[in-house]
Amino acid sequence: MSTISIQHLTKIYGRSAAVDDVCIEIPKGSVFGLLGPNGAGKTTTFKCILGLARPSSGTTLIDGAPLVPAVFERLAYVPERSVLYEWMTAGEHMEAQRRSFKRYDPARATELFALFNLDARKRVRAMSKGMQTALAIVLAFASRPEILVLDEPTSGLDPVNQRAVLKLIIDAAAQGATVVLSSHQIGQVERAAEHIAILQDGKVVLNGAVDDLKYQRKIVEGIFESDAFSVNGFERDARISRVEKTGRILRLTVSDGSDGLAAGLVSQGAQSVRIVDLNLEDIFLNAVAPSQSTADVVEAS
Amino acid sequence: MYYVEYLRALRALRVVAILLGILLALVVVMRLWLAAVHAESPDAWVTQMAQSSTAVVRTQRLSDGTVKTTIDDKAQRTHADIYDRGYAGKRLVITAPSSQLDMHFKHPLMIGSLHVVKSDANGMTTVVVDTNGGENIGDLFIVSLPFALIVATILGGALAKENDGHLEIAWTRPVSRAVYAVTAMSVDIAALAATEVLAVVVFVIAQAFFQMPRYGITTQGFQALLVALLVPAAWYALVTACSASFKRGLGAVIGLLWPAAILLPVFAAVRYGDSMTARTVSGLLRAVDTLNPLIYLPGMGPDGVTNGLSGLGLLGTSSLWASILVLIALTAAYSAAAIVQWWGVEA
Numbered sequence: 211m212s213t214i215s216i217q218h219l220t221k222i223y224g225r226s227a228a229v230d231d232v233c234i235e236i237p238k239g240s241v242f243g244l245l246g247p248n249g250a251g252k253t254t255t256f257k258c259i260l261g262l263a264r265p266s267s268g269t270t271l272i273d274g275a276p277l278v279p280a281v282f283e284r285l286a287y288v289p290e291r292s293v294l295y296e297w298m299t300a301g302e303h304m305e306a307q308r309r310s311f312k313r314y315d316p317a318r319a320t321e322l323f324a325l326f327n328l329d330a331r332k333r334v335r336a337m338s339k340g341m342q343t344a345l346a347i348v349l350a351f352a353s354r355p356e357i358l359v360l361d362e363p364t365s366g367l368d369p370v371n372q373r374a375v376l377k378l379i380i381d382a383a384a385q386g387a388t389v390v391l392s393s394h395q396i397g398q399v400e401r402a403a404e405h406i407a408i409l410q411d412g413k414v415v416l417n418g419a420v421d422d423l424k425y426q427r428k429i430v431e432g433i434f435e436s437d438a439f440s441v442n443g444f445e446r447d448a449r450i451s452r453v454e455k456t457g458r459i460l461r462l463t464v465s466d467g468s469d470g471l472a473a474g475l476v477s478q479g480a481q482s483v484r485i486v487d488l489n490l491e492d493i494f495l496n497a498v499a500p501s502q503s504t505a506d507v508v509e510a511s
Numbered sequence: 512m513y514y515v516e517y518l519r520a521l522r523a524l525r526v527v528a529i530l531l532g533i534l535l536a537l538v539v540v541m542r543l544w545l546a547a548v549h550a551e552s553p554d555a556w557v558t559q560m561a562q563s564s565t566a567v568v569r570t571q572r573l574s575d576g577t578v579k580t581t582i583d584d585k586a587q588r589t590h591a592d593i594y595d596r597g598y599a600g601k602r603l604v605i606t607a608p609s610s611q612l613d614m615h616f617k618h619p620l621m622i623g624s625l626h627v628v629k630s631d632a633n634g635m636t637t638v639v640v641d642t643n644g645g646e647n648i649g650d651l652f653i654v655s656l657p658f659a660l661i662v663a664t665i666l667g668g669a670l671a672k673e674n675d676g677h678l679e680i681a682w683t684r685p686v687s688r689a690v691y692a693v694t695a696m697s698v699d700i701a702a703l704a705a706t707e708v709l710a711v712v713v714f715v716i717a718q719a720f721f722q723m724p725r726y727g728i729t730t731q732g733f734q735a736l737l738v739a740l741l742v743p744a745a746w747y748a749l750v751t752a753c754s755a756s757f758k759r760g761l762g763a764v765i766g767l768l769w770p771a772a773i774l775l776p777v778f779a780a781v782r783y784g785d786s787m788t789a790r791t792v793s794g795l796l797r798a799v800d801t802l803n804p805l806i807y808l809p810g811m812g813p814d815g816v817t818n819g820l821s822g823l824g825l826l827g828t829s830s831l832w833a834s835i836l837v838l839i840a841l842t843a844a845y846s847a848a849a850i851v852q853w854w855g856v857e858a
Binding site for chain 1 (some may be wrong): 516676683858
């Protein structure tokens, strides 16, 4: 059963659709990565899930039912930018949280405070961006929520604290929490997320389990004796999403399994063939900006 | 649950406490100055007068229980009538040559229940001293209003402050938006009442530096108290309603509301002539002015005594109960308008 179900969600601001007919199912107890370039509609999607923005059409369901305020007792949200009260201290934020949520765990909060080396007496306005993000993370995790919606949760954090947040996410999921996160640190998403959806211009361009996506997507490279070889046939193969010819190298980006392609290249005269696994960043770039997806390769002629 | 609102109210009360502290310090300075000016108390002066060898002192009890003491000293040309009403205070009427009295009563004084009034005629001075007269507690609440209005202005626009970058916190608590808004506004309105109570306590302390008044409350005083509590609440609700859907610009709303609320009664009271247009403009201004919480304050009417509502000819002069009802209605209506707008806001 899905913890969060987004059905045909559309959100229009003025004349443009920030989110356009998005359908995503977020399985219970999983870590779900919502990826996309800036302005793709990730934050708007989160806001619609949480009732902070009203969908123009479509529905979002939490555990199969429309959102009600009581859900927030077991749901925590870390927004992309700091929404903390700059005139309040970290300690006062924790106290506000304690009074608002029955599930708030003071011992857990103290532990997390120490983890991020936060000062309870410090006012938010005197904190760095990273400290503000850390405080938001502490506030979110101190209630041991069942659902975590994290929009850029490592923004501004140093690598040590980024790793700490990643561990918190993985641990929370291991204990049964459902985590939805967006991040430009695709490596972190790859490490934590089991499922991803990639948004571009408000639409879902890719959606699925990370392992499946990585299994299906490969680069098959063939090196020929000279650059006078034919690419005929490859363009017509539905599994191949991109064909690049660079001198003696033919590079095929495959999106639906690579069985038989290596043999095909050899039969075309390739001297050597290698199959390269794609990482999530490659998959992401292939989905949103194919021309930049192989930037390490000499420009195709 | 509403800790943030509580902290915000506490910060505003801190501003009031600082202002009241300054006021109290000024009162202490004034008391010290008066101690120098009125080195001798009226009682002491009268006792001294009675001890003169040429003074004739007579005491009688009046039918209402008041003890009247008359001191007559023809040689010194002094005369004093002292009416001792027990807990209800004393009245001293002293007549003496100006050369004797002026040095003791240089300045008239009216602080709390201590009233000293001086008049001169033909080289003689008459000083009337009233002590421990009744002090209406409702009047103190009216005097405390400026402080409550300051706090109402500071706390006003509570929802706009949340709109300005904090909705993600406010709206991800396990309460509905309406409950959140009502409770946040209730906390602020309670802070307004607390401000007035704090100010009244400081006023009582300030009066005690001079003389402890005999506090009481009449029906009119109770009405004044209610008006004093409701005007800041209605003003707060008005500021909140005018800014509830704004993400920014709360300062501009407040900056426009204050001059409008002050000038509108002035324009509404002006007679523009007898033409249809003039009467329409006048009627329109009067109608709009009824939405202005400040006109329901006693003394805001054109005669300086009645409130603006009676001044506008909309109700009789004894309209404090009507004002109270209107203020309750305005507070409720503005609060409802604020909540309705807040429903439409998006993060």
